[in-house]
Amino acid sequence: MIISLQNISKSFGANNVLKNISIAIDKKECVGIIGPNGAGKSTLFKIISGSLFQDGGSIIFNDANIDKLSIEKRSRLGISQSFQSNSLFNEMTVKENIMVACSQSFKVGWELFKSLDKRTNIITKSYEIAEEVGLTEYLDFRSDNLSYGLQRQLEVGLAIANNPSLLLLDEPTAGMSNEETKNIVKMVKKLSTYYTTIIVEHDMDVIYSLAKKIYVLDSGDLIFDGTPNEVKNSKLVQERYIGIKQ
Amino acid sequence: MNAVQYDKKLRLQLFIILCCSAIFVNIFGDYFTRFLLSEIIILSLFAMSLDFLAGRGGMISLGHAMFLGIGAYSTAILFINFNIDPFLCSLLAVVIGLIIGYLIGFIIVKTDGIFFIMITLALGEMFHSWAYTNDFLGGSDGISGILRPKLLGMDLNEPLFFSYYLLILLILVYAFLAAVTDSPLGRNLDAIRQNSGRVLSLGGSVKLYKSASFGISAAIASLAGSLYAQLNGFVSPEISHWTVSGEGLIMIIVGGIGSLSGAILGAVVVHIIQHEFSKLVDWWMLLMGGGFILVVLFLKEGLWGLILKFKNYIIENK
Ligand SMILES: Nc1ncnc2c1ncn2[C@@H]1O[C@H](COP(=O)(O)OP(=O)(O)OP(=O)(O)O)[C@@H](O)[C@H]1O
Ligand SMILES: [Mg+2]
Numbered sequence: 001m002i003i004s005l006q007n008i009s010k011s012f013g014a015n016n017v018l019k020n021i022s023i024a025i026d027k028k029e030c031v032g033i034i035g036p037n038g039a040g041k042s043t044l045f046k047i048i049s050g051s052l053f054q055d056g057g058s059i060i061f062n063d064a065n066i067d068k069l070s071i072e073k074r075s076r077l078g079i080s081q082s083f084q085s086n087s088l089f090n091e092m093t094v095k096e097n098i099m100v101a102c103s104q105s106f107k108v109g110w111e112l113f114k115s116l117d118k119r120t121n122i123i124t125k126s127y128e129i130a131e132e133v134g135l136t137e138y139l140d141f142r143s144d145n146l147s148y149g150l151q152r153q154l155e156v157g158l159a160i161a162n163n164p165s166l167l168l169l170d171e172p173t174a175g176m177s178n179e180e181t182k183n184i185v186k187m188v189k190k191l192s193t194y195y196t197t198i199i200v201e202h203d204m205d206v207i208y209s210l211a212k213k214i215y216v217l218d219s220g221d222l223i224f225d226g227t228p229n230e231v232k233n234s235k236l237v238q239e240r241y242i243g244i245k246q
Numbered sequence: 247m248n249a250v251q252y253d254k255k256l257r258l259q260l261f262i263i264l265c266c267s268a269i270f271v272n273i274f275g276d277y278f279t280r281f282l283l284s285e286i287i288i289l290s291l292f293a294m295s296l297d298f299l300a301g302r303g304g305m306i307s308l309g310h311a312m313f314l315g316i317g318a319y320s321t322a323i324l325f326i327n328f329n330i331d332p333f334l335c336s337l338l339a340v341v342i343g344l345i346i347g348y349l350i351g352f353i354i355v356k357t358d359g360i361f362f363i364m365i366t367l368a369l370g371e372m373f374h375s376w377a378y379t380n381d382f383l384g385g386s387d388g389i390s391g392i393l394r395p396k397l398l399g400m401d402l403n404e405p406l407f408f409s410y411y412l413l414i415l416l417i418l419v420y421a422f423l424a425a426v427t428d429s430p431l432g433r434n435l436d437a438i439r440q441n442s443g444r445v446l447s448l449g450g451s452v453k454l455y456k457s458a459s460f461g462i463s464a465a466i467a468s469l470a471g472s473l474y475a476q477l478n479g480f481v482s483p484e485i486s487h488w489t490v491s492g493e494g495l496i497m498i499i500v501g502g503i504g505s506l507s508g509a510i511l512g513a514v515v516v517h518i519i520q521h522e523f524s525k526l527v528d529w530w531m532l533l534m535g536g537g538f539i540l541v542v543l544f545l546k547e548g549l550w551g552l553i554l555k556f557k558n559y560i561i562e563n564k
Contacts, residue, residue: 072451081447089440091440100433104450111431116429117428158444162448
């Protein structure tokens with residue numbers, strides 16, 4: 001087991017966004033989280049990655065309690081996430097974006113002299129990552145000049161540049177066209193074979209094709225969990241979530 | 247806070263032109279032009295320290311003249327009270343600036359934007375009024391009797407030599423900052439300026455990177471302060487007044503924030519306007535203020551941006 005969330009709860013004022021959520025995930029598993037808008041999915045991700053702290057419950061990562069750890073410490077332990085809305089370095093090229101991300105996992109971020117773009121180990125790694133997320137042709141494009149779909153791919157690229165042992169993907173296909181979605185699904189499918197992945201997604205086809213196990217959140221409650229088939233056949237989920245969507 | 251476009255070649259070309267002009271002025275100048283040149287080089291060092299901080303890490307310090315003060319006073323005290331060699335005094339001033347800058351940075355880099363500006367302003371003013379009232383630092387009179395180094399058999403109290411000495415230091419600092427700009431730290435500072443949250447979530451120590459850059463910047467400002475004390479032979483609290491920091495910021499805005507050699511150009515232009523025009527016309531403040539407003543409104547990347555446009559224009563029309 002790589003991570004276990006135990007009775008996580010979180011409220012914003014009177015709004016109980018997460019209520020007693022417990023989830024355990026095994027190494028190399030690909031897990032999906034679904035739920036209507038405002039169900040608390042992104043909040044759950046923020047709590048796992050450390051940008052928010054839970055009000056109650058605890059998080060065990062690789063057998064250690066990480067409740068008190070800051071976002072950057074958790075990141076160094078291998079928890080890495082891609083965000084629901086792009087969070088890139090806009091004035092930098094694709095290559096520079098990835099190299100800056102890699103400089104953290106190579107632990108050279110504070111070094112003063114040798115130029116970042118003369119470090120062959122980081123360059124090699126950056127090319128690998130660009131390849132992984134299908135951006136090889138765009139290495140020298142400034143990231144704010146990329147199409148939205150390609151920016152989404154870079155968003156995932158930054159997350160994997162960090163050598164994650166747990167990859168959190170918050171709606172990687174958000175706002176993408178069908179064609180772009182196909183690309184990214186192919187990409188994520190491949191990534192989920194080497195990384196333990198948790199993916200939040202509204203597109204049910206995507207989630208069915210990627211996740212072995214799906215958790216369904218609704219207004220902060222974990223209302224169901226099961227295999228894609230079980231979710232498809234669950235009346236409850238149909239009523240509470242998928243029914244609404246269609 | 248946006249920094250100017252990155253053009254390493256142009257940055258170096260501009261720097262070389264500026265250095266050549268300095269050598270020219272130094273050879274053919276008289277006592278007064280050499281003194282003016284020395285002042286400009288020292289202000290360029292100060293402007294570069296601000297440029298590095300603002301252009302890379304996105305931090306605007308309105309209290310940086312404090313580090314000029316720290317450098318100048320520590321040089322004065324080390325020389326007068328401890329009889330330490332003037333060159334060594336400057337080196338020690340760099341180290342003192344680095345340490346104090348890093349420690350202060352460590353505490354204040356948590357804040358952002360206007361809060362950061364206000365905290366640096368407050369710290370600077372605290373230092374200024376402390377120096378003003380402190381007897382050991384000579385109060386409002388300051389400390390006089392500071393001499394320049396003798397190096398390799400050359401007495402730098404001779405203006406010609408001192409200007410060259412300053413120019414060599416300027417080249418060293420430029421080379422250092424250019425290297426840091428391209429280094430992982432420099433690129434991480436760029437990343438922090440653009441999106442600090444993402445650097446954190448990638449596991450980067452935003453606080454460490456920012457306080458390191460604050461320390462580096464403070465060390466360079468402190469060097470400038472030390473040299474300024476040696477240039478004038480004395481130091482007074484005025485050196486650390488917040489308006490000095492403000493003038494430094496005007497220099498880098500005029501030059502183009504983040505361009506390094508633009509900061510030097512900004513120091514040249516602003517100081518010459520301030521110094522020479524103030525002798526000629528008594529409405530020079532108006533000239534300066536008006537010019538500054540024009541730059542802010544129409545030249546987002548300052549004079550650097552203008553030069554860059556000119557270069558691109560030439561390339562396109564070749
Ligand atoms: N920082 C915050 N302060 C106050 N309320 C918040 C904050 N962040 C989220 N919320 C609220 O928490 C609830 C859950 O938000 P969250 O972003 O986790 O939903 P989500 O499941 O990711 O939805 P979506 O599918 O739209 O992305 C929402 O009602 C939202 O308004
Ligand atoms: Mg969300």
